Amino acid sequence: xxxxxxxxxxxxxxxxxxxxxxxxxxxxxxxxxxxxxxxxxxxxxxxxxxxxxxxxxxxxxxxxxxxxxxxxxxxxxxxxxxxxxxxxxxxxxxxxxxxxxxxxxxxxxxxxxxxxxxxxxxxxxxxxxxxxxxxxxxxxxxxxxxxxxxxxxxxxxxxxxxxxxxxxxxxxxxxxxxxxxxxxxxxxxxxxxxxxxxxxxxxxxxxxxxxxxxxxxxxxxxxxxxxxxxxxxxxxxxxxxxxxxxxxxxxxxxxxxxxxxxxxxxxxxxxxxxxxxxxxxxxxxxxxxxxxxxxxxxxxxxxxxxxxxxxxxxxxxxxxxxxxxxxxxxxxxxxxxxxxxxxxxxxxxxxxxxxxxxxxxxxxxxxxxxxxxxxxxxxxxxxxxxxxxxxxxxxxxxxxxxxxxxxxxxxxxxxxxxxxxxxxxxxxxxxxxxxxxxxxxxxxxxxxxxxxxxxxxxxxxxxxxxxxxxxxxxxxxxxxxxxxxxxxxxxxxxxxxxxxxxxxxxxxxxxxxxxxxxxxxxxxxxxxxxxxxxxxxxxxxxxxxxxxxxxxxxxxxxxxxxxxxxxxxxxxxxxxxxxxxxxxxxxxxxxxxxxxxxxxxxxxxxxxxxxxxxxxxxxxxxxxxxxxxxxxxxxxxxxxxxxxxxxxxxxxxxxxxxxxxxxxxxx
Amino acid sequence: xxxxxxxxxxxxxxxxxxxxxxxxxxxxxxxxxxxxxxxxxxxxxxxxxxxxxxxxxxxxxxxxxxxxxxxxxxxxxxxxxxxxxxxxxxxxxxxxxxxxxxxxxxxxxxxxxxxxxxxxxxxxxxxxxxxxxxxxxxxxxxxxxxxxxxxxxxxxxxxxxxxxxxxxxxxxxxxxxxxxxxxxxxxxxxxxxxxxxxxxxxxxxxxxxxxxxxxxxxxxxxxxxxxxxxxxxxxxxxxxxxxxxxxxxxxxxxxxxxxxxxxxxxxxxxxxxxxxxxxxxxxxxxxxxxxxxxxxxxxxxxxxxxxxxxxxxxxxxxx
Numbered sequence: 013x014x015x016x017x018x019x020x021x022x023x024x025x026x027x028x029x030x031x032x033x034x035x036x037x038x039x040x041x042x043x044x045x046x047x048x049x050x051x052x053x054x055x056x057x058x059x060x061x062x063x064x065x066x067x068x069x070x071x072x073x074x075x076x077x078x079x080x081x082x083x084x085x086x087x088x089x090x091x092x093x094x095x096x097x098x099x100x101x102x103x104x105x106x107x108x109x110x111x112x113x114x115x116x117x118x119x120x121x122x123x124x125x126x127x128x129x130x131x132x133x134x135x136x137x138x139x140x141x142x143x144x145x146x147x148x149x150x151x152x153x154x155x156x157x158x159x160x161x162x163x164x165x166x167x168x169x170x171x172x173x174x175x176x177x178x179x180x181x182x183x184x185x186x187x188x189x190x191x192x193x194x195x196x197x198x199x200x201x202x203x204x205x206x207x208x209x210x211x212x213x214x215x216x217x218x219x220x221x222x223x224x225x226x227x228x229x230x231x232x233x234x235x236x237x238x239x240x241x242x243x244x245x246x247x248x249x250x251x252x253x254x255x256x257x258x259x260x261x262x263x264x265x266x267x268x269x270x271x272x273x274x275x276x277x278x279x280x281x282x283x284x285x286x287x288x289x290x291x292x293x294x295x296x297x298x299x300x301x302x303x304x305x306x307x308x309x310x311x312x313x314x315x316x317x318x319x320x321x322x323x324x325x326x327x328x329x330x331x332x333x334x335x336x337x338x339x340x341x342x343x344x345x346x347x348x349x350x351x352x353x354x355x356x357x358x359x360x361x362x363x364x365x366x367x368x369x370x371x372x373x374x375x376x377x378x379x380x381x382x383x384x385x386x387x388x389x390x391x392x393x394x395x396x397x398x399x400x401x402x403x404x405x406x407x408x409x410x411x412x413x414x415x416x417x418x419x420x421x422x423x424x425x426x427x428x429x430x431x432x433x434x435x436x437x438x439x440x441x442x443x444x445x446x447x448x449x450x451x452x453x454x455x456x457x458x459x460x461x462x463x464x465x466x467x468x469x470x471x472x473x474x475x476x477x478x479x480x481x482x483x484x485x486x487x488x489x490x491x492x493x494x495x496x497x498x499x500x501x502x503x504x505x506x507x508x509x510x511x512x513x514x515x516x517x518x519x520x521x522x523x524x525x526x527x528x529x530x531x532x533x534x535x536x537x538x539x540x541x542x543x544x545x546x547x548x549x550x551x552x553x554x555x556x557x558x559x560x561x562x563x564x565x566x567x568x569x570x571x572x573x574x575x576x577x578x579x580x581x582x583x584x585x586x587x588x589x590x591x592x593x594x595x596x597x598x599x600x601x602x603x604x605x606x607x608x609x610x611x612x613x614x615x616x617x618x619x620x621x622x623x624x625x626x627x628x629x630x631x632x633x634x635x636x637x638x639x640x641x642x643x644x645x646x647x648x649x650x651x652x653x654x655x656x657x658x659x660x661x662x663x664x665x666x667x668x669x670x671x672x673x674x675x676x677x678x679x
Numbered sequence: 680x681x682x683x684x685x686x687x688x689x690x691x692x693x694x695x696x697x698x699x700x701x702x703x704x705x706x707x708x709x710x711x712x713x714x715x716x717x718x719x720x721x722x723x724x725x726x727x728x729x730x731x732x733x734x735x736x737x738x739x740x741x742x743x744x745x746x747x748x749x750x751x752x753x754x755x756x757x758x759x760x761x762x763x764x765x766x767x768x769x770x771x772x773x774x775x776x777x778x779x780x781x782x783x784x785x786x787x788x789x790x791x792x793x794x795x796x797x798x799x800x801x802x803x804x805x806x807x808x809x810x811x812x813x814x815x816x817x818x819x820x821x822x823x824x825x826x827x828x829x830x831x832x833x834x835x836x837x838x839x840x841x842x843x844x845x846x847x848x849x850x851x852x853x854x855x856x857x858x859x860x861x862x863x864x865x866x867x868x869x870x871x872x873x874x875x876x877x878x879x880x881x882x883x884x885x886x887x888x889x890x891x892x893x894x895x896x897x898x899x900x901x902x903x904x905x906x907x908x909x910x911x912x913x914x915x916x917x918x919x920x921x922x923x924x925x926x927x928x929x930x931x932x933x934x935x936x937x938x939x940x941x942x943x944x945x946x947x948x949x950x951x952x953x954x955x956x957x958x959x960x961x962x963x964x965x966x967x968x969x970x971x972x973x974x975x976x977x978x979x980x981x982x983x984x985x986x987x988x989x990x991x992x993x994x995x996x997x998x
Contacts, residue, residue: 071898072897073894073897073898100900101900101901101902102900103900104898104899104900105898105899105900105901106900108898109898110895110898112891112894112895112898114891117890117891117892118891118892118894118895119892119895120892120895120896120910120914121892121914121988121989121990122913122914122987122988122989122990123910131896131899131901132899132900135899135900135901135902135905136900167989167990169989169990180895183895183899184898187899
């Protein structure tokens with residue numbers, strides 16, 4: 013692609029502070045970046061790295077207390093900091109467009125889609141009501157919205173997540189901006205929708221000749237979509253290079269560590285995890301900000317201010333990576349040697365239906381079919397991964413197995429006893445065997461209880477030991493999850509996300525369960541912290557002989573963690589088998605589409621466009637008959653209207669036209 | 680939408696019937712029965728017997744209740760022997776006066792409180808916010824009789840521009856003929872209401888201004904005034920609907936303290952006098968009226984919500 017020499021946007025020594033009650037956080041420290049027309053710049057970093065603050069500074073949308081304190085924001089040669097308020101609003105409203113992370117909260121809930129999308133036109137170009145509506149329909153059609161002439165009069169809550177994000181994109185594009193800023197545009201979306209949205213942004217960039225800034229924490233997303241990448245850490249750009257160059261040969265030690273922490277690059281069954289936490293930016297810092305967590309740091313790193321050097325491939329590191337790191341998707345863990353082990357959990361024909369609405373006295377006939385006849389086994393010491401997109405029923409399966417909700421029908425056999433037929437007291441005791449670990453541990457803990465009480469509570473409820481024994485058990489738990497004893501005195505809000513996840517794990521371990529149902533345990537964590545938690549979970553499994561049901565939307569994490577994987581679609585288990593076979597030789601078309609949609613941190617790999625699934629997940633109120641995937645399946649035939657059974661040996665699939673035959677046993 | 684309305688209306692009706700049942704039971708639990716309560720302690724047994732027969736109080740309970748309901752439907756709330764007029768008539772005389780006072784003060788309060796709350800939210804933690812906050816806290820904490828007294832002292836003693844007493848006219852026309860007399864009671868009530876409302880509006884607007892959709896609106900390069908009026912205000916005013924719904928019963932029950940202070944013959948005064956004289960028919964009649972108003976207030980708030988918030992509308996349409 014031909015790239016004009018003059019950058020459209022150039023940040024020169026941009027510094028931004030956020031005022032606190034006392035002092036200030038130095039959110040950005042001398043950030044230098046540029047982006048040219050027709051080019052996509054990826055900004056990648058973990059939470060708190062300043063990537064979002066950078067784009068908010070450009071857009072002038074800093075949160076309360078936030079202020080640009082130094083440097084220049086040169087847009088088309090003019091410094092935005094010097095512009096008058098009215099002109100600045102015009103530039104922001106006409107020449108720039110921004111796509112936000114959470115499409116639900118980013119739209120006004122009480123304003124019609126059309127009015128929101130066309131508002132920039134009405135304000136900046138004085139377009140009339142009727143014309144604005146026409147233009148809104150036109151741009152909605154352009155971003156691939158089905159039935160745009162109807163959607164235009166709808167309200168945001170009537171749309172799905174993917175459709176809402178299309179609306180946000182349409183809103184940014186209707187002004188034909190020269191710069192499009194997308195801040196984690198797909199983080200809240202499922203992988204198949206993510207793929208559709210990222211492809212849309214790519215297409216539109218070419219069509220409108222825009223410059224795009226793509227902000228994300230996901231190295232996979234960056235690898236597939238950006239021309240150049242800037243890696244940020246603790247308010248600074250630490251490395252910038254073309255995407256291919258960066259992924260082929262990262263130079264900064266932080267970039268390298270970030271890539272090694274990905275589940276895809278697990279080498280010998282253990283993930284590399286970055287020790288420690290990012291620095292506190294409200295205190296003055298000297299030297300390289302990554303030095304305290306870096307294995308290669310010397311005294312020089314801690315004392316001299318390391319600046320970004322180099323032209324095409326710039327990095328701020330005194331001891332850069334010299335050997336070429338290979339980031340290749342590696343084989344997952346060796347299958348655990350529990351082939352003949354007894355199942356700890358057996359689920360047979362599990363069904364869960366909810367009433368759809370039906371307020372008051374009159375029950376409506378419509379029922380949501382959340383889980384529709386799911387059967388599987390988990391053996392002792394084994395991890396079963398359950399993957400699927402939101403709404404597929406995977407979390408419901410987790411809650412049913414953990415005994416939080418009664419199933420509509422079916423059996424859940426834990427350790428030989430069917431939980432659904434147990435009396436209250438027996439079910440109470442069953443909770444000792446099966447425990448749940450949550451995605452958002454902070455929300456799952458009482459904020460007014462100290463860690464001490466949080467960990468002791470399960471023991472008290474189950475009347476385990478006396479108070480001395482409980483104290484000893486709680487200390488033991490802290491040791492197991494690698495937290496200091498001091499933690500007992502503190503409250504949940506004093507801990508970081510990764511630490512909270514450790515505490516959550518400790519709480520589920522308190523009763524010495526044999527099975528832990530972990531529902532998206534690492535989804536809210538940064539890559540480096542995610543690695544710590546995943547490692548811990550595997551260590552504990554080895555030491556304590558635990559079984560896990562590991563529920564996640566993230567295939568690479570499940571691939572790393574699980575011995576076997578079950579894939580769910582709309583309440584059905586469509587495929588189940590050994591992890592490496594499901595991920596590398598998928599038999600169900602849905603599994604294949606899911607795998608193809610996952611962005612991989614490998615710029616060379618291009619996704620096969622043919623396997624992409626289109627459209628939206630059907631409603632679970634009236635799910636399609638027969639194979640539930642047939643409405644979106646590229647291979648669907650008439651016979652798919654009859655339900656395919658889950659069939660096969662160790663690698664089972666529920667499909668009339670499986671993509672491949674089962675691999676020979678033991679392969 | 681219609682189905683939702685019908686369902687809510689049905690619920691409201693059930694509650695109202697329950698309320699009538701309770702007032703009916705109370706009427707029968709009165710010491711010596713309704714007859715003793717109405718005719719007084721000196722009534723002879725014969726008088727009581729004939730009264731009971733006349734009122735149907737010697738018939739079976741369910742028949743009496745049916746009779747009671749039929750009278751209620753016909754607008755007959757009972758007869759006050761002490762006022763020597765029917766309860767409906769007594770209420771009829773005073774209710775319009777009370778409504779004039781309450782509606783006037785509420786209207787003023789909303790008109791003043793909305794901009795105040797918005798200014799506070801926009802200038803949060805700066806001097807306009809602190810000033811308004813301090814004043815409204817003061818108004819909120821001041822007992823209403825003291826507030827009324829201060830108003831009388833200020834505006835009819837120190838600076839005698841307004842009469843200290845409300846209009847004493849018997850009919851509405853007579854009351855309306857002296858608008859000056861209505862100013863002080865209306866204002867006294869309004870000040871308190873402003874204090875309550877502006878605090879709600881401030882916190883609701885603050886919450887909404889922190890929402891992501893406001894950031895989206897700003898990203899379109901809208902002027903701040905358009906961001907606030909065009910995007911935030913509508914969502915920020917939802918709590919006011921709840922407040923207004925909760926306030927509806929007060930429109931009917933009247934503001935006892937203010938009516939007493941300014942000697943304004945409204946519902947509050949009626950209820951107070953009835954309580955002093957143990958005028959049970961009046962007390963129960965007014966109670967019933969206020970109960971119905973409470974139910975109606977909740978209903979009105981729900982309907983208003985459905986009208987302004989599309990999310991409620993959809994949920995209703997689905998159910």
